[in-house]
Amino acid sequence: MPVERFPVEAGHIMLFARSVGDANQIYYDENYAKGTEPGGIIAPPTFVQASAQFDPDYGLRPKIGQKWFGSGANPTGSNVPPVDEPEQQRAGGGSGLHAEQHYEYHRHLKPGDVLRSVSRPGESWEREGRRAGKLIFSESITEYYDQNNELVITARSVGVRTERPVQQD
Amino acid sequence: MPVKASSIKVGDVHEEVVCNDLSRTQIVQYAGTSGDYNPLHTDEVFATKIAGYPTAFAHGMLTMGMTGKMLTNWLGDGRLTKFGVRFVSQVFPGDTLTAKATVKEIRQENGGPVVDLELSTVNQEGKEVVTGQASARLDP
Numbered sequence: 359m360p361v362e363r364f365p366v367e368a369g370h371i372m373l374f375a376r377s378v379g380d381a382n383q384i385y386y387d388e389n390y391a392k393g394t395e396p397g398g399i400i401a402p403p404t405f406v407q408a409s410a411q412f413d414p415d416y417g418l419r420p421k422i423g424q425k426w427f428g429s430g431a432n433p434t435g436s437n438v439p440p441v442d443e444p445e446q447q448r449a450g451g452g453s454g455l456h457a458e459q460h461y462e463y464h465r466h467l468k469p470g471d472v473l474r475s476v477s478r479p480g481e482s483w484e485r486e487g488r489r490a491g492k493l494i495f496s497e498s499i500t501e502y503y504d505q506n507n508e509l510v511i512t513a514r515s516v517g518v519r520t521e522r523p524v525q526q527d
Numbered sequence: 528m529p530v531k532a533s534s535i536k537v538g539d540v541h542e543e544v545v546c547n548d549l550s551r552t553q554i555v556q557y558a559g560t561s562g563d564y565n566p567l568h569t570d571e572v573f574a575t576k577i578a579g580y581p582t583a584f585a586h587g588m589l590t591m592g593m594t595g596k597m598l599t600n601w602l603g604d605g606r607l608t609k610f611g612v613r614f615v616s617q618v619f620p621g622d623t624l625t626a627k628a629t630v631k632e633i634r635q636e637n638g639g640p641v642v643d644l645e646l647s648t649v650n651q652e653g654k655e656v657v658t659g660q661a662s663a664r665l666d667p
Contacts, residue, residue, distance in 0.1 A: 370560070377556040378592030379546055384604050395529065396605040403595040403610050407588050411562035418565045428566030433576040456587040460611030466604075514611070523579040524617065 360477045360500070364412040368469040371401045374408055401467035406502055406511050407459075409475060455524070457495060458516035464509050472505045480514065491521025529603035532640035532665040535630055541601050542627040545593035545648070549585060549622045557589040587614035590624065590657050594648045597626035602642075602663040612646065612659035623651040628661065640665040 368386075375385035380402055383390040391399045410416045420426040425436040467473075480497030487493040495518050502511040546553070551569070558564050563586055566573040574583040591612050598607060618624065628644040635641070646659035 373556075374560040374592075377553065377560040378589060378596060379553065380592070380596040380599075382596075382599065382604070394604050400605055402592065403599065403607050404588060404592040407563075408561050416562065418563050420564060426566075427573075428564075428570045429572035429577075433572050456614055458611070458613045459588065459591055460609075462609050463607055466607075526581060526617075 361409045361412045361473070361475045364409045364473040364475070364502075366401060366405075366467050366469055366471040366473065368399055370408065370411075371399060371405060371469060374405050375402050378402065378404070396466065396468075399469055403461065403463070403466075404459075405467060406461070406473075406513065409473065409502070454517055454519050456515070457518040458514075460514040462512040464511065467510065471510070473502045473510065475500050475502045477501075487520065489525040490523065493521070494519045529606055529664075529666045530601065530642075532633055532642075532667060535633065535642065535665075537630050537632060539630045540627055541597070542625055543597040543600060544623065545597055545626045546622070546624045549618065549620055549624070551583065551620045554583070554585050554589065554620065557586055557592070561586065561588060563588065582619055585618040585620075585622075587612075587618075587657075590614070590618050590648060591659075593624060594626040594646060594657055594659070598628065598644075598646075598661055598663065601628065602665075606663040606665075607661060608636075608641065608664060609660070609662040611661070612657045614656070615658055616650075616654055616656045618650065618656050622656075624656065625649055626657075633665070640667055 372386040384394050384400060385402060388399060427434055427436045429435060477498050477500040480499050482496040484494050495516055497516050500513045501509055504510050555569050558569050567578055568583055568586050571583050574580045626648040628646055630642055631645050632643040633640060642663055642665050644661045646661055647655055648657040649655050
C-alpha cells in the first residue's frame with residue numbers, strides 16, 4: 359500500500375502505544391523523552407503500519423458514502439463481496455490474512471517526520487495447509503522515505519489467502 | 528537502559544507477559560490506531576456468521592506490537608535494527624500472551640555489538656502464536 363504523505367504525529371504515537379498496551383513514557387512524555395538516548399519522542403517499532411490511515415484507497419476502512427462489508431442490520435452490510443480489493447486485504451470465509459511482517463530500521467520515526475512509501479510485489483508461492491486448505495502466499499516490499507528522501511524503514515509483508523477459515527486445533 | 532554486550536550470552540532467554548486476558552476493547556483500540564478496521568477483528572456477527580470463525584480475533588500486528596514492547600523494554604529505546612515475525616496461530620479475546628527472546632548470536636556490526644534474537648510469543652496454553660527474529664544494538 360503506497361502512501362503519498364504520512365505525517366507522523368505525537369498524538370497518534372501516544373494512542374498507538376496505548377493500543378499495544380505499551381506504557382513506555384518515551385511515546386508520550388516530551389520531558390521524559392529528552393533525557394533518553396534518542397533525545398525525544400520516538401514511535402514504537404510497529405507504528406509504521408498505521409500508514410494505512412493515510413492510504414486513501416485502503417480497503418479495510420469504511421469509506422464515507424460507501425457500503426461497508428461488516429455487520430449492520432444484517433450480518434454483512436454489503437451484498438457485494440469485496441472482490442475488487444487487493445488479495446491481502448480481502449476478508450471473509452476463505453479470506454486474506456497476514457502471514458508475516460518484517461521491518462528493517464534505518465532509523466526510528468519521530469513526530470514531525472513526513473513519510474512517503476513505495477511498494478513493489480515480491481515473490482508468491484502456494485502450499486497445502488493443514489488447517490485452512492490451499493494457501494496462496496504473496497509478498498510485498500514497502501520502502502518508507504522521510505521528508506529528506508532518506509530511506510527510514512524497509513518493510514516486507516507476506517499475505518496469505520486461505521481456501522477456508524483457519525481450523526482451530 | 529541499553530543492555531551491555533558483556534551482560535548477556537548465547538542461550539539467554541528474556542521474557543515478559545505482554546498482555547493479560549486480552550479484551551475486545553483493546554482490539555478495538557488497535558483497529559482505531561492502526562487503521563485496520565477489518566470486521567474480522569471487532570465485529571462478532573461478521574466474524575462468526577459471515578467469515579466462519581468461532582469468534583472475532585486479534586490483528587496479527589497487535590501481537591507483533593506487544594512482542595515489540597518486550598524487546599524495547601529489555602533492549603532500550605531506538606535500539607532495534609531488525610524485527611520480523613510470522614503469525615502462526617490466531618490470538619483470541621481472553622488470551623494471555625508471553626513474549627520470549629532467546630539470544631542466538633552476539634556479533635560486531637559497524638564497530639559496535641549487535642545481538643541476534645529468536646522470538647516466540649505463546650498464549651496461556653503454551654501454544655506459539657508468533658515466531659520471529661530481531662536484531663538490536665548493544666552497549667559495548
